[in-house]
């Protein structure tokens with residue numbers, strides 16, 4: 077049973093066992109609730125025996141009191157076990173699930189994130205895991221518990237009188253079959269609803285992120301109109317799902333209630349024909365008032381358990397993704413990077429790099445240049461195994477990067493991208509991300525080398541100033557210099573600079589160029605820059621165009637060759653003279 081639960085609800089081994097125990101505890105608690113009823117039947121039997129002219133048992137008041145206390149105690153213990161087995165275990169399991177998914181996401185290639193909607197992923201990790209918590213603590217054990225206890229009580233009643241049992245329980249399979257039969261239709265609706273909700277939440281996020289551009293382009297009315305439409309579609313889908321679910325559950329509940337009527341009818345008939353005794357009739361009447369309540373709850377839970385299956389499917393889709401694995405302890409023979417006939421595409425059939433071969437030697441600056449969309453950033457990121465290749469190989473110090481664990485590989489890289497990512501934390505901690513065990517003094521030295529100390533000293537709390545979401549209180553240049561400070565602190569043997577000085581003004585750029593000169597000394601440096609003067613002093617230039625190496629050599633060689641590099645240089649020299657006329 078625990079293995080089955082583990083498999084269908086994608087639980088851990090312990091989670092499967094805990095859920096089985098929780099379900100058993102629920103079943104026992106439900107059966108426990110029958111005990112007061114049996115006491116009532118005993119009392120009834122005692123009171124009615126003189127009327128019915130039969131010898132009944134004779135239990136004194138103290139006997140009833142003692143039994144009541146015993147039953148109460150028993151119910152309390154059962155409930156305590158159920159609570160322990162459901163709530164505590166479910167919190168542990170959902171925490172483990174979140175950690176497991178987060179661990180998985182760490183190891184999944186970045187290509188996965190390109191294909192998946194980020195709101196969808198967040199909803200899966202936060203929303204679906206939270207739902208699983210409730211499913212694990214309520215819906216699933218309560219449903220299984222109710223099934224088991226109803227089956228137990230039903231069989232006992234059948235044993236007492238099968239005709240009466242049948243008249244009472246025939247409605248149960250009908251109601252549940254109706255719920256299960258219509259489910260595929262509701263599943264389809266729920267999937268659609270989820271899609272529409274994601275579109276709406278993406279729209280809201282996009283609106284908040286781009287509010288400045290929307291206002292600047294006078295698009296407020298149009299944009300809000302579009303967003304409103306998405307919200308209306310999402311709302312109407314949600315209402316449809318709720319209404320259909322409501323109709324289904326209510327009809328099933330009504331069917332269950334018919335069972336009450338058939339029990340009374342059948343019981344009265346059999347009693348009038350003296351086929352059953354008054355006590356049996358009474359027992360079934362009492363049972364009929366008790367048995368349908370938990371079953372109605374069960375139907376609600378059944379619907380929730382079906383929704384749980386959709387969520388499990390989504391979590392499984394993450395869990396089943398192939399992860400990037402590799403050796404963690406590697407000894408590199410230096411840190412030369414070699415691209416050997418590398419082919420790569422983000423989307424099948426649309427190659428971004430076709431057949432790229434070049435070397436970036438340790439101690440040298442290798443610049444990737446070329447027209448926009450030529451594959452420069454892609455090539456630089458492939459060296460750090462952000463994605464796996466479709467063909468060829470990339471080696472670092474002779475080691476094929478596809479054989480190295482990505483996290484272990486990244487320890488050798490200091491990366492400065494144009495899109496700097498900063499956290500809503502202090503300046504000190506944002507720089508310390510480069511090397512977690514760095515002292516405050518080391519962080520400050522790195523900041524100084526990256527020319528950050530000037531603007532940091534002007535902030536109200538200096539290094540202890542919180543910089544807002546993604547460094548919202550800083551300018552583009554300041555953010556960029558912070559990320560260079562991070563890279564300096566990390567002091568890794570390979571440096572990737574992707575448009576690292578793009579958002580700096582001329583004064584800042586020359587300051588940061590000085591910092592970068594410190595950073596790159598004796599390292600393997602891959603630099604991507606659009607400004608030709610940034611790469612003029614590079615040791616080697618690789619010109620990437622349409623996913624191929626169009627030219628490579630020293631800046632001087634390429635300039636003399638009079639090809640793409642020369643052309644780009646000349647164009648930029650001309651554009652420097654460009655003014656608003």
Ligand SMILES: Nc1ncnc2c1ncn2[C@@H]1O[C@H](COP(=O)(O)OP(=O)(O)OP(=O)(O)O)[C@@H](O)[C@H]1O
Pocket residue numbers: 190422423428446447448449450451452453454455
């Ligand atoms: N995550 C991604 N998913 C799908 N396609 C992508 C992705 N990133 C880049 N591309 C596509 O790959 C191609 C190469 O992009 P890349 O950013 O590597 O070029 P680039 O030479 O660095 O361009 P730029 O100089 O404009 O930054 C482009 O056509 C781009 O649209």
